[in-house]
Amino acid sequence: MKFINLQVSFLVFLSTLCFTSAASCPMDLNYVTRIPWNSSVCRDFHPLNSTPRAEISKQICCVTLLSVFGIGLAQHLKETTLFQLPDLPTSNSCLRDFQAKLHALSLPNNVASLCFDPMQFVITPDLCANIQTTRDWVAKLGESTALNHGCNADLTDLTACDTCLRAGNEVHSRLVSIDGNRSHGTDCFDFIVLYAAGIVNQFGPESNGAVTCAFSLTLIGKSGSNNRNSALVFGLTGAGVAVFVTFSLLGFYFWYGKRFGEKGNGSSGPNFDDLEEKGFRTRLRPNTGSIWFKLHDLEKATDNFSKKNFIGRGGFGFVFKGVLPDGTVVAVKRILESEFQGDVEFCNEVEIISNLKHRNLVPLRGCCMIDEDEIENNGNENRSQRYLVYDYMSNGNLDDHLFPSKTGSKPLSWPQRKNIILDVAKGLAYLHYGVKPAIYHRDIKATNILLDADMRARVSDFGLAKQSREGQSHLTTRVAGTHGYLAPEYALYGQLTEKSDVYSFGVVVLEIMCGRKALDLSSSSSPRAFLITDWAWSLMKAGKVDEALDRSLIGSEDSVNSNPKAIMERFLQVGVLCAHVMVALRPTIMDALKMLEGDIEVPTIPDRPMSLAYPSIYSDGNAFSTSPALGGPQLQKGDMLR
Numbered sequence: 001m002k003f004i005n006l007q008v009s010f011l012v013f014l015s016t017l018c019f020t021s022a023a024s025c026p027m028d029l030n031y032v033t034r035i036p037w038n039s040s041v042c043r044d045f046h047p048l049n050s051t052p053r054a055e056i057s058k059q060i061c062c063v064t065l066l067s068v069f070g071i072g073l074a075q076h077l078k079e080t081t082l083f084q085l086p087d088l089p090t091s092n093s094c095l096r097d098f099q100a101k102l103h104a105l106s107l108p109n110n111v112a113s114l115c116f117d118p119m120q121f122v123i124t125p126d127l128c129a130n131i132q133t134t135r136d137w138v139a140k141l142g143e144s145t146a147l148n149h150g151c152n153a154d155l156t157d158l159t160a161c162d163t164c165l166r167a168g169n170e171v172h173s174r175l176v177s178i179d180g181n182r183s184h185g186t187d188c189f190d191f192i193v194l195y196a197a198g199i200v201n202q203f204g205p206e207s208n209g210a211v212t213c214a215f216s217l218t219l220i221g222k223s224g225s226n227n228r229n230s231a232l233v234f235g236l237t238g239a240g241v242a243v244f245v246t247f248s249l250l251g252f253y254f255w256y257g258k259r260f261g262e263k264g265n266g267s268s269g270p271n272f273d274d275l276e277e278k279g280f281r282t283r284l285r286p287n288t289g290s291i292w293f294k295l296h297d298l299e300k301a302t303d304n305f306s307k308k309n310f311i312g313r314g315g316f317g318f319v320f321k322g323v324l325p326d327g328t329v330v331a332v333k334r335i336l337e338s339e340f341q342g343d344v345e346f347c348n349e350v351e352i353i354s355n356l357k358h359r360n361l362v363p364l365r366g367c368c369m370i371d372e373d374e375i376e377n378n379g380n381e382n383r384s385q386r387y388l389v390y391d392y393m394s395n396g397n398l399d400d401h402l403f404p405s406k407t408g409s410k411p412l413s414w415p416q417r418k419n420i421i422l423d424v425a426k427g428l429a430y431l432h433y434g435v436k437p438a439i440y441h442r443d444i445k446a447t448n449i450l451l452d453a454d455m456r457a458r459v460s461d462f463g464l465a466k467q468s469r470e471g472q473s474h475l476t477t478r479v480a481g482t483h484g485y486l487a488p489e490y491a492l493y494g495q496l497t498e499k500s501d502v503y504s505f506g507v508v509v510l511e512i513m514c515g516r517k518a519l520d521l522s523s524s525s526s527p528r529a530f531l532i533t534d535w536a537w538s539l540m541k542a543g544k545v546d547e548a549l550d551r552s553l554i555g556s557e558d559s560v561n562s563n564p565k566a567i568m569e570r571f572l573q574v575g576v577l578c579a580h581v582m583v584a585l586r587p588t589i590m591d592a593l594k595m596l597e598g599d600i601e602v603p604t605i606p607d608r609p610m611s612l613a614y615p616s617i618y619s620d621g622n623a624f625s626t627s628p629a630l631g632g633p634q635l636q637k638g639d640m641l642r
Contacts, residue, residue, distance in 0.1 A: 033101055065115050072098075076198075077199065095121075130179075150164045158603050196210075294368070393458060428444070440496055444508060445482050577592075
């Protein structure tokens with residue numbers, strides 16, 4: 001949410017603060033510390049001095065703070081009928097109070113002044129259709145609008161939220177038409193949000209529904225059916241300190257043993273015991289089940305990483321099939337590149353992954369790290385320094401079965417597809433809810449879903465995985481993932497939450513049910529790329545579900561019981577819902593799993609308003625461009641996070 005940005009310099013802002021200290025703020029801003037909004041997005045917010053204010057205001061921290069401040073403006077509208085603050089001194093006073101509340105949350109002491117120009121909150125007729133008060137609103141739009149009917153209910157409900165958002169777009173079109181100046185469209189949208197939350201919604205602007213739907217804020221505490229309980233901050237902080245100290249000590253002992261232990265005979269340092277099993281030397285790391293392999297043994301297991309044992313390329317490296325001396329078949333990944341900045345971080349990531357124990361995750365057996373001395377002794381300066389060893393999955397990955405390279409391959413049966421979808425959902429549910437802090441995979445796709453001997457699915461490749469902080473959303477400057485599977489809010493703004501994985505899961509479900517790739521740039525029938533999320537949604541809204549299902553599933557003899565067509569349609573609906581462009585309208589992975597299993601009903605599929613910044617993409621053969629949305633109302637840039 002943005003408000004008008006009149007160009008007043010930071011120096012003027014500071015000087016104004018000095019001479020208007022007597023002004024008081026009419027807004028009660030105590031809610032800033034009371035509502036459990038995700039303040040972590042601003043924890044390390046330090047833009048460069050050379051960054052223009054207009055660019056700073058677009059960053060996710062400022063967008064979030066604007067929504068938080070908007071809650072107070074909505075309450076102020078409810079109490080005074082004024083859409084904004086009466087004058088500049090009042091605006092300065094409110095921003096000072098706002099900054100004090102943010103500082104109490106351990107945020108930088110200048111974040112408000114970096115994000116906001118105090119003049120942008122001062123009332124003026126030149127904003128949207130000359131509206132300044134609720135009386136002006138009624139004079140322009142009448143006593144009752146679509147907002148009055150669509151935004152009154154509890155907005156924590158997905159359908160209610162969708163109805164409110166569609167009502168907001170309808171009113172927005174009317175306001176822009178009345179105003180006659182399309183550049184005022186953003187201000188009109190801001191007024192709509194304030195009116196919906198402050199005047200229309202019966203639960204008020206501080207309610208969970210208004211906060212998460214209208215103001216698009218992520219709550220980190222208990223906030224409705226779609227938000228999970230996060231762990232206590234102090235408990236996690238204490239645990240984090242303990243883990244840090246433990247890893248520091250282990251890292252020191254590991255370095256000490258490698259540096260001063262015997263390098264030639266494979267002996268470890270005094271704090272690690274070598275285990276001899278049939279001549280296979282391993283080193284078991286304390287407190288985990290991860291095994292530290294010797295490079296020599298991995299080379300022997302893979303026949304020196306020969307081409308005949310090459311399985312394929314995974315995230316960040318090449319994967320080889322190997323056989324350990326005890327006959328165990330493994331997959332060895334030789335890491336070529338990664339986000340790991342050093343050995344300590346790599347060890348910590350291995351520690352996290354090795355502690356994940358779930359039947360729908362690929363188990364990590366161990367790893368191997370090579371220090372500088374070993375590289376010199378091997379005479380190969382370019383040798384990869386890090387290796388991961390996993391259990392071998394005999395049936396390869398899901399992509400190979402959905403889109404086989406060989407003609408005549410037998411397609412996956414309906415029971416197999418159903419089990420795979422449920423297996424992936426259970427694996428993700430474990431990552432999001434079964435461990436603390438939660439883990440976001442970030443790269444859910446068909447090639448990262450492996451199939452065991454029984455054709456049961458296991459989620460693999462945690463090279464991009466991130467642990468959340470106290471269950472909060474994670475903001476990253478480096479967006480990593482795969483085109484076609486990336487959630488819009490993550491691709492555009494770097495906002496990573498559990499819902500980012502849910503989006504990718506939805507895309508995988510659609511691939512499984514439709515038998516088509518997530519993104520296809522080779523379509524000869526249209527210059528636009530085929531994007532499965534748009535295609536499946538459009539067919540479903542048109543009532544043509546049969547056309548979306550894979551042809552091999554229609555009339556399949558192996559799925560004639562329990563009205564399988566209805567079940568297939570339900571799975572397709574869940575896929576479309578999970579891959580919704582708007583975060584607030586996606587279910588959690590737990591709710592998605594319940595829908596798939598029939599424990600709860602699938603809600604009516606909401607419309608898919610498309611952001612001007614993330615429409616369907618097409619290619620001219622050289623570069624990607626944007627094309628108009630398939631249909632539905634348009635979203636303002638940045639509103640994707642709603």
